[in-house]
Amino acid sequence: MRRAGLIKPLLRINNNKSRVWRENYASQVDTNLAECTLDPKEYVDFKRQLRQINLPHKDGHTCLQLECRLCERNRQLPATAISVQRSPDPGGLLAYVNKRTGAFICPNCDVKTSLANALTAYQLPPPVGYKRQPQRQPLYESRFQNLIDVTPEACESLGIKGLKEAALLTAIGAQWEPQMQLLHFKLRNASQQVVGEKVLHMDDRREETFQGSSSSGLLIHGAGNKTKAILVSNLLDFIVLATQNIETHCIVCLPYELNMLPQECLPGLERFKELVFWLHYDASHSWDAARAFALKMDERRCLLIRPTETEPAPHLALRRRLNLRHIVAKATPVRHKAITTFGAMRNDILSELQNIEKVNGVKWKRFPVLNKLLKGHRRGELTILTGPTGSGKTTFMSEYSLDLAMQGVSTLWGSFEIRNTRLAATLLRQYVGYPLDDRLQEFNHWAEEFERLPLYFMTFHGQQPLKPVLEAIEHASYVHDVMHVIIDNLQFMMGVSTYRGDKFWEQDAIIAAFRGFATKHNVHVTLVMHPRKERQEDELTTSSVFGTAKATQEADNVLIIQDKRLTSVRGKKYLQIAKNRYCGDLGIMPLEFDKDALSYSTQIQNAKRRREQREKTESTEA
Numbered sequence: 001m002r003r004a005g006l007i008k009p010l011l012r013i014n015n016n017k018s019r020v021w022r023e024n025y026a027s028q029v030d031t032n033l034a035e036c037t038l039d040p041k042e043y044v045d046f047k048r049q050l051r052q053i054n055l056p057h058k059d060g061h062t063c064l065q066l067e068c069r070l071c072e073r074n075r076q077l078p079a080t081a082i083s084v085q086r087s088p089d090p091g092g093l094l095a096y097v098n099k100r101t102g103a104f105i106c107p108n109c110d111v112k113t114s115l116a117n118a119l120t121a122y123q124l125p126p127p128v129g130y131k132r133q134p135q136r137q138p139l140y141e142s143r144f145q146n147l148i149d150v151t152p153e154a155c156e157s158l159g160i161k162g163l164k165e166a167a168l169l170t171a172i173g174a175q176w177e178p179q180m181q182l183l184h185f186k187l188r189n190a191s192q193q194v195v196g197e198k199v200l201h202m203d204d205r206r207e208e209t210f211q212g213s214s215s216s217g218l219l220i221h222g223a224g225n226k227t228k229a230i231l232v233s234n235l236l237d238f239i240v241l242a243t244q245n246i247e248t249h250c251i252v253c254l255p256y257e258l259n260m261l262p263q264e265c266l267p268g269l270e271r272f273k274e275l276v277f278w279l280h281y282d283a284s285h286s287w288d289a290a291r292a293f294a295l296k297m298d299e300r301r302c303l304l305i306r307p308t309e310t311e312p313a314p315h316l317a318l319r320r321r322l323n324l325r326h327i328v329a330k331a332t333p334v335r336h337k338a339i340t341t342f343g344a345m346r347n348d349i350l351s352e353l354q355n356i357e358k359v360n361g362v363k364w365k366r367f368p369v370l371n372k373l374l375k376g377h378r379r380g381e382l383t384i385l386t387g388p389t390g391s392g393k394t395t396f397m398s399e400y401s402l403d404l405a406m407q408g409v410s411t412l413w414g415s416f417e418i419r420n421t422r423l424a425a426t427l428l429r430q431y432v433g434y435p436l437d438d439r440l441q442e443f444n445h446w447a448e449e450f451e452r453l454p455l456y457f458m459t460f461h462g463q464q465p466l467k468p469v470l471e472a473i474e475h476a477s478y479v480h481d482v483m484h485v486i487i488d489n490l491q492f493m494m495g496v497s498t499y500r501g502d503k504f505w506e507q508d509a510i511i512a513a514f515r516g517f518a519t520k521h522n523v524h525v526t527l528v529m530h531p532r533k534e535r536q537e538d539e540l541t542t543s544s545v546f547g548t549a550k551a552t553q554e555a556d557n558v559l560i561i562q563d564k565r566l567t568s569v570r571g572k573k574y575l576q577i578a579k580n581r582y583c584g585d586l587g588i589m590p591l592e593f594d595k596d597a598l599s600y601s602t603q604i605q606n607a608k609r610r611r612e613q614r615e616k617t618e619s620t621e622a
């Protein structure tokens with residue numbers, strides 16, 4: 001059942017080949033699975049159906065595991081390959097149902113579809129007209145054709161202390177591309193199919209990941225019977241640990257660093273009872289990544305090595321001759337018990353003090369005054385932005401969020417007032433820095449670049465009940481690792497008054513729900529809100545926010561656009577930081593507006609003036 005308000009990712013996976021393949025060979029199932037939230041009833045019906053056909057299945061950490069019946073392959077297996085029907089573990093070629101989203105993932109044929117569609121394959125007798133297709137291996141063709149064994153020179157150029165033997169790199173699955181000077185690793189899914197590749201460029205240590213459409217690949221080193229794993233975020237740390245021969249743990253390299261963890265990867269991690277996060281927090285937006293990923297992987301099996309001077313990332317620990325096994329042994333649970341002690345939090349606190357810049361959050365590049373006052377943009381907080389009607393709330397929030405998204409903060413917009421196309425056009429113009437309507441030849445170039453930003457848009461518009469909105473946000477934060485959600489604006493989203501009480505009571509309930517969401521999912525929620533009807537000459541204050549005081553009480557930050565241009569000759573427009581729970585600094589940021597770039601950023605405006613000055617001198621010299 002398709003639900004309104006589905007997330008329409010601007011990002012598309014341009015891999016026509018696998019999509020064409022999937023349409024040919026899994027035509028009974030809708031392989032273009034639209035992002036939708038799981039209907040718990042569908043999941044219950046599905047499990048009831050499995051019991052009715054007496055099909056063994058296993059409730060895993062994040063997925064239900066069962067024999068795949070989407071195609072003929074399981075039927076082609078000799079009876080012995082499929083375990084006796086009553087055994088607790090499913091046998092044969094396994095498929096996985098994600099318990100949060102209901103995505104049905106078959107790694108054997110690299111297919112993903114919705115639960116409702118997969119159910120058809122488990123009904124006895126199969127519905128009239130339903131036929132299974134012969135399945136063939138998904139082809140992932142590597143884009144690197146000249147791969148050879150790692151050479152001693154390549155091993156040397158890695159510069160890892162004590163790693164002299166190139167054979168060790170080959171033993172962990174590395175290959176060498178001599179022309180492009182890069183180390184190459186295959187990414188495999190839960191059934192060991194090669195579905196992608198990850199490379200390390202030796203010149204600048206840059207990493208790139210290439211995947212087919214399912215993005216289910218992981219890089220895992222270690223025996224298949226190990227039930228513990230250390231998760232690292234980059235290839236250098238993977239190589240350091242995989243060549244240490246740590247007997248107790250497999251070593252797993254995440255496919256997209258700390259930017260995101262596709263749900264399709266989770267089946268590949270199902271076999272581990274313990275996951276130790278030993279991450280390298282190289283970008284400020286990734287500080288909370290371990291907690292976000294642990295929420296996705298079932299926190300109960302997750303341990304964390306908090307980065308401190310004595311417990312840095314693996315490649316740094318090796319360089320400082322620290323004992324890697326001791327560091328792994330000191331990993332602590334991600335989730336604190338209900339009651340905790342200072343001793344249990346001690347390492348957290350030390351780690352935060354030694355990484356205070358990252359704990360402060362992501363800095364804006366366009367608004368240095370905001371960094372001075374708010375210190376940065378942090379996950380798990382609730383921000384309210386208000387200001388007079390037409391004062392530029394949406395325009396400002398658009399540039400504020402674009403600045404963060406350009407630094408890797410995965411952002412979900414809920415634009416209930418203006419259409420997504422108009423919002424995206426504003427974002428694109430702020431990204432480019434000038435209007436494209438008279439430079440249409442440049443559009444494709446900028447659109448290609450813009451599309452790579454982690455920006456997602458809810459397809460809700462106008463007034464909406466809270467429940468489907470929260471469901472869509474929860475789904476996006478799970479599937480797309482969203483870190484920042486913007487609701488613009490709250491009054492527009494409300495409106496469907498399901499209560500006969502006054503609107504303020506309803507608004508308080510909605511704000512409490514967003515407050516709870518921000519805290520529970522560690523996502524920054526920004527609510528754009530209208531002010532109460534006030535006289536124009538009065539300065540807005542935190543009590544000007546529409547509704548009761550609950551909004552500003554619950555909020556961590558309150559930002560107010562003050563527009564004095566309308567009430568006095570020398571009046572200015574500025575953003576007031578009226579509340580700042582994190583570090584308390586209050587103050588104002590002048591808002592000079594550049595109509596061309598739709599930008600409030602003095603940085604952008606100064607750069608534009610310099611560019612125009614340069615073009616002017618060049619044209620006079622010419």
Ligand SMILES: Nc1ncnc2c1ncn2[C@@H]1O[C@H](COP(=O)(O)OP(=O)(O)OP(=O)(O)O)[C@@H](O)[C@H]1O
Pocket residue numbers: 387388389390391392393394395396417489573591592593598
């Ligand atoms: N400082 C400014 N000077 C001139 N025009 C501006 C300024 N800020 C925004 N605008 C323009 O004013 C229009 C309204 O801006 P915007 O929609 O961001 O205001 P808003 O506060 O979100 O409005 P609403 O209260 O209806 O949500 C836009 O076309 C925007 O480009």
Ligand code: FES
Pocket residue numbers: 068069070071072073074093095106107108109111135
């Ligand atoms: S689709 Fe699952 S085994 Fe082929």
